[in-house]
Amino acid sequence: xxxxxxxxxxxxxxxxxxxxxxxxxxxxxxSILILFVTGLLITKPMxxxxxxxxxxxxxxxxVRDIHFVTAFIFTASLILRIYGFIINKGDRLFPRVxxxxxxxxxxxxxxxxxxxxxxxxxxxxxxxARMSYAALYAMVAIEILTGFAMYFMTNPSGTGGILFGWVxxxxxxxxxxxxxxxxxxxFIILFAIGHMYMVVRAEFMEGESxxxxxxxxxxILAHTPKDANELD
Amino acid sequence: xxxxxxxxxxxLKRGLSRRxxxxxxxxxxxxxxxxxxxxxxxxxxxxxxxxxVVVWIHGHECxxxxxxxxxxxxxxxxxxVLNNIALEYDHLLSAACGAPFEAHLDETITKYNGQxxxxxxxxxxxxxxxxxxxxxxxxxLHLLEKAAKGAAAIIAxxxxxxxxxxxAAAPNPTGSAGISxxxxxxxxxxxxxxxxxxxxxxxxxxHVALFGTIPPLDxxxxxxxxxxxxxxxxxxxxxxxxxxxxxxxxxxxxxxAGWCLYKLGCRGPETYNSCGNLRWWQGMSYPIQSGAACIGxxxxxxxxxxxxxxxxPQYGKIGDADKIGxxxxxxxxxxxxxxxxxxxxQRNSRDNLLESEDEHKx
Numbered sequence: 001x002x003x004x005x006x007x008x009x010x011x012x013x014x015x016x017x018x019x020x021x022x023x024x025x026x027x028x029x030x031s032i033l034i035l036f037v038t039g040l041l042i043t044k045p046m047x048x049x050x051x052x053x054x055x056x057x058x059x060x061x062x063v064r065d066i067h068f069v070t071a072f073i074f075t076a077s078l079i080l081r082i083y084g085f086i087i088n089k090g091d092r093l094f095p096r097v098x099x100x101x102x103x104x105x106x107x108x109x110x111x112x113x114x115x116x117x118x119x120x121x122x123x124x125x126x127x128x129a130r131m132s133y134a135a136l137y138a139m140v141a142i143e144i145l146t147g148f149a150m151y152f153m154t155n156p157s158g159t160g161g162i163l164f165g166w167v168x169x170x171x172x173x174x175x176x177x178x179x180x181x182x183x184x185x186x187f188i189i190l191f192a193i194g195h196m197y198m199v200v201r202a203e204f205m206e207g208e209s210x211x212x213x214x215x216x217x218x219x220i221l222a223h224t225p226k227d228a229n230e231l232d
Numbered sequence: 233x234x235x236x237x238x239x240x241x242x243x244l245k246r247g248l249s250r251r252x253x254x255x256x257x258x259x260x261x262x263x264x265x266x267x268x269x270x271x272x273x274x275x276x277x278x279x280x281x282x283x284x285v286v287v288w289i290h291g292h293e294c295x296x297x298x299x300x301x302x303x304x305x306x307x308x309x310x311x312x313v314l315n316n317i318a319l320e321y322d323h324l325l326s327a328a329c330g331a332p333f334e335a336h337l338d339e340t341i342t343k344y345n346g347q348x349x350x351x352x353x354x355x356x357x358x359x360x361x362x363x364x365x366x367x368x369x370x371x372x373l374h375l376l377e378k379a380a381k382g383a384a385a386i387i388a389x390x391x392x393x394x395x396x397x398x399x400a401a402a403p404n405p406t407g408s409a410g411i412s413x414x415x416x417x418x419x420x421x422x423x424x425x426x427x428x429x430x431x432x433x434x435x436x437x438x439h440v441a442l443f444g445t446i447p448p449l450d451x452x453x454x455x456x457x458x459x460x461x462x463x464x465x466x467x468x469x470x471x472x473x474x475x476x477x478x479x480x481x482x483x484x485x486x487x488x489a490g491w492c493l494y495k496l497g498c499r500g501p502e503t504y505n506s507c508g509n510l511r512w513w514q515g516m517s518y519p520i521q522s523g524a525a526c527i528g529x530x531x532x533x534x535x536x537x538x539x540x541x542x543x544x545p546q547y548g549k550i551g552d553a554d555k556i557g558x559x560x561x562x563x564x565x566x567x568x569x570x571x572x573x574x575x576x577x578q579r580n581s582r583d584n585l586l587e588s589e590d591e592h593k594x
Contacts, residue, residue, distance in 0.1 A: 040554065043543050043544065043554070044495070044543065044554065045476055045478060045494075045495065047480075052480075052484050052485035052486065053477070053484065053485035053486040053489060053491065054478065054480050054484070054486060055475070055476050055477045055478070055486075056476030056477075056478070057476075058476065059474060059475050059476045060473055060474050060475070060476045061474035061475070061476075063476075113571075115571075115574050115575070115578055118578065118582045119582075153462065154461075154462065154465050156450050156451070156456075156460060156504075157450070157456065157460065165450075165451050166451060169451055169452055172532055172533050173502070173531050173532045173533045173534070173537070174501075174502035174503075174531070175499065175502045175528065175531065175533075175534070175537045176533070176537075177502075178501075178502065178543075179544070179545065179553075182544065182553055183553055186553060186554075186556075186557035186560070186561075189557070189561060190557075190560055190561065190564050193561065193564045193565060193568060194564060194568065197568040197571070197572065201571075201572060201575055204575075204576075204579075205575060205579055
């Protein structure tokens, strides 16, 4: 009887994520955590003292500065992502929704996630996951627009104010910009919880290097993925 | 009024000196929010420009803007109305009334066609053909369209004329709206506020009167010199904000010490107005200085952004977005956990199936 703990499986290595995408990804992880925590502290400054008068742990000035600097770094890191998209076929910004098979594959994956099908077909780029990343990018875009709309309006006549000031008018007032910025931040955190779970789940269900691919850039698959030809 | 006199001529007629005229011009320059190098232009305009004809109409509103306007100290509202402009028609300040008064409006509009300044207070009631706001036997919309046609410039005084005002609060039963869509595409100077600061009201009309042009406007049609800064960025309590020193309630030690009112829902960080620098009643005070959080009365839709006492909207007993967010986060985590357990069961049954198939083959 063969050893149960040792199995011989043939696997192929696919290089998909460029270093630019990977660096961007980890900058994004750090930025979102920092931005979310500092953002909550800006909305509701936390008290340190328990007797009157109350004041906050850190100065608002410092918390806001951390928030702003992180926001600038995060926005700038998008350049890495776009550069990777230009030079490397493996990096993809948005799912190919214009291709008909995309939808069948999405349904296939969704049925598996609903525990109705035991497997889904193997993909380099899981179509359902890709949809969620498109949603994330949309949310990040909203955060950037609303964030800079508030940030630059200290000087409405300045370049930043002219570039982003219209957001406040479109939303019907700057208070609404604050609300949208705050609410979308929560949705990004909900996405992050789901994303982390799905990645770890893919790892323990299939054992196909889903987690390590964001460090090494490689996916090591036992099955030939349906979209393997897209790397050529 | 056949020949319209200039400000200088008005001074001469009253036997006032050149010196007091120049002093008046200095005051005008600063109250219009202009830098002092514009002084010579102001003098030139005051010498030559005939006093502008102003038609001032009132729509769906409380006339609180007038209450503010008549308290302007520099210039005195009485000076402005009696000496600096030719106020031909005003619902509230006119002694005349009835048919002759309405006839005078028609006369003014025809006589000074294309020359008069139209000042509008109050929103337009649009529902039910506009019957919620009647003026002189017609709807206010009718009056506005009539008066706007020949106006050289239009000034929307107050948040009602600019954005619809408090009566536009959801569900907006009268269909109140700002005037900008009802003036035939003419540019409108928005002077929002509930009410606007008196000196801002007089300053804007004086700018239009003296230069014959509308002041530089921001993207929302507000004069930049008065609405170019947030109250937050000009607030004297801003250092307390930066340092993280906040009043938690209206009667705690922080409140008594004059600390920042941000946590009490102050709208200063979203509100563009001159409260922080011009202040009210000759610079005496403004809401935040008196210890009350700003409610953002010069913002569009401020009336629908309740509660004024918190930074985030409250959803009944559930709480605000942060509480809901934590709840959703916990739910998501729980859902993810349940899905993980189900997935493991599914994988094990799948693997057992594969293994038993393998054993059959062997």
